[in-house]
Amino acid sequence: MVGVGGRSKGCKTCRRRRVKCGANSLTLQSSNASSLTTTDEAKPFCGRCDKAGIQCDGYVQFGEFVDLTQQMVKKGSSNLDTPRPTPSITKSASCGPNVIEVPPMPLIRNPSRDEQTIFSSHLIDRLFTWHEDPASPESASWISALLLSSEDSGVLSFASTRALATSYFAKTHSHSDLMRKGAGFYSLALNTLRSQLQDPDLVFQDNMLIAIICMAMYELVTYHQPTGWLHHYRGLARLTFIRGPFRHQSGVAFSMLPMLRSCILLGYLVQRKHCFLETPEWKTIPWERVGLHQKLPLDNLHDILCDIPGYLEDLDNLGNWPSGRTGKEVFLASVRKRIFTSLESLHSWRWEWEKDFPASTYTISPNGLDPETSRPLPPSPFQSVIWFVNSYRANELMTYNAIRLILTRSLELSGLNPEVANTTIASDPLLPKEGTRHDVAIEICRMVDYHLHCFRRSSGAFMIIFPLNVAYLHLDEDTYGIKPWLESVMDLVADTHGFEIGRRENMPRQTANLRSHCHPKQD
Secondary structure: OOOOOOOOOOOHHHHHOOOOOOOOEEEEOOOOOEEEEOOOOOOOOOHHHHHHOOOOOOOOOOOOOOOOOOOOOOOOOOOOOOOOOOOOOEEOHHHOOOEEEOOOOOOOOOOOOOHHHHHHHHHHHHOOHHHHOOOOHHHHHHHHHHOOOOOOOOOHHHHHHHHHHHHHHHHHOOOHHHHHHHHHHHHHHHHHHHHHOOOOOHHHOHHHHHHHHHHHHHHHHHOOOOOHHHHHHHHHHHHHHHHOHHHHOOHHHHHOHHHHHHHHHHHHHHHOOOOHHHOHHHHHHHHOOOOOOOOOHHHHHHHHHOOHHHHHHHHHHHHOOOOOOOOHHHHHHHHHHHHHHHHHHHHHHHHHHHHHOOOOEEEEOHHHOOOOOOOOOOOOOOOOEEEEOOHHHHHHHHHHHHHHHHHHHHHHHOOOOOOOOOOOOOOOOOOOOOOOHHHHHHHHHOOHHHHOOHHHOOHHHHHHHHHHHHHHHOOOOOOOOHHHHHHHHHHHHHHHHOOHHHOHHHHHHHOHHHHHHHOOOOO
16 A cells, blocks of 8 residues: 655645645745745645635545655656656646646656556556545545555455556556556456355455456456446446445445445446335435434435436336236326436435535636646537536536436436426526526536546546436537537547547447437337
8 A cells, every 4th residue: 555654744735736835835926036935834724725716625634545656757767668858847827826836747657666556556546536535534445445455366356456457557558568467467356256256255345345346447447348347337236235235334335335336326227227226225224323424415416316227117118018008107107206206306406505515616718728737628619618616516516417317308208398497598507497408418518628627637537427428318409519529528538548438439339228218219
């Protein structure tokens, strides 16, 4: 495990921006000469963020993983595939008028020492960034378990985490030799998994779930088998069901529950089948320990999402209802009522979110982003894009919009038209009952710039794969070339962030069942 000894004690915002926080802050004076200025690290929020007029995310109160790839670069190393450019100090508009930044150095492609530590820390720093939540130290516990596994090659956690870490590093650095090495670890993990599934004690260990999540993400990265990730998600569902909700009330099992539920639900959405997570015990028991846990906004969204796979199956059953069978109208009324209730719950969630997190969004020009701090994206077809005060609000609103699209279309297929507010000027972002499905899909697309900004690293790219696939299916009109732009964005998700499943030619395979939901033959 990469520890935190000697880690900067600066606030999370300044560290993410790669600027000094507190003592020895480097500033630009009016004379354009640089000087060192000593300031105190104010608590709970730093003075630098306050002076720059940006939100400070506070200080890390628990162990944090560190990406060591840059620390391992050696002068004159023969392992570098490309010459190392001379760093230049540039002024960043997004970091305030008096802040300068030094661009990060390139990563080595063939590390000569401690390569597994490098691969693992790279994975944690680039992808599993949600362990950094300062409000919940437990959120880091299952991520921590990734790097606490035994070095014994016969242990499942060793093989699965090494397979993902090695292949992810290889994919993001275009290293074919390392990709083959990752495939070797993956083969070892599959064989070990088959053996351990026969052990009644090992099946109930938390590490089993973590290992399968890693193996599913390996398939998302490599895409060797188009349905490999789905098979792992189904396996997660079976194991989780057998474990029961009481095993997820604390520790690693509780901290990984949001990730676990999202994986399982995605699998059931693709299959269009009722999910066991829709039952009341799975929506309540893990959070029943009074005073210890409370549901977060994303947890409440997942509760609504838990019901949707069942709605899709019910709609399929209505479409295939035998001509001589009675009771169709009664069943249809029941389906309509349940879908409508879920949509109303989603609207209530959105209003509550608006009340609890006012001013969490604002709009900016896509051409106004600082090129020194943002990743290059395909030319935007939008005049403005939606920005957020932090990544938690961004993930929540993106998920909300994807759920809204699926629920709205489900209600339409049941024979009811959702009520739309008769307003000529809608809010930005849209409030409940504002806008059509096409408008909601456009709103998802307008969040891409934020999610793919460099400070999100690759976690934002991972977050938007499913919502963008859903949005793509609901773009009924394309007068502004939004679909080609979206396809280019998905290629970037594959090439830059490593998720091969997101590539444009792979999109139809992943959304075949949802496509029939959005564009059925009878339409």
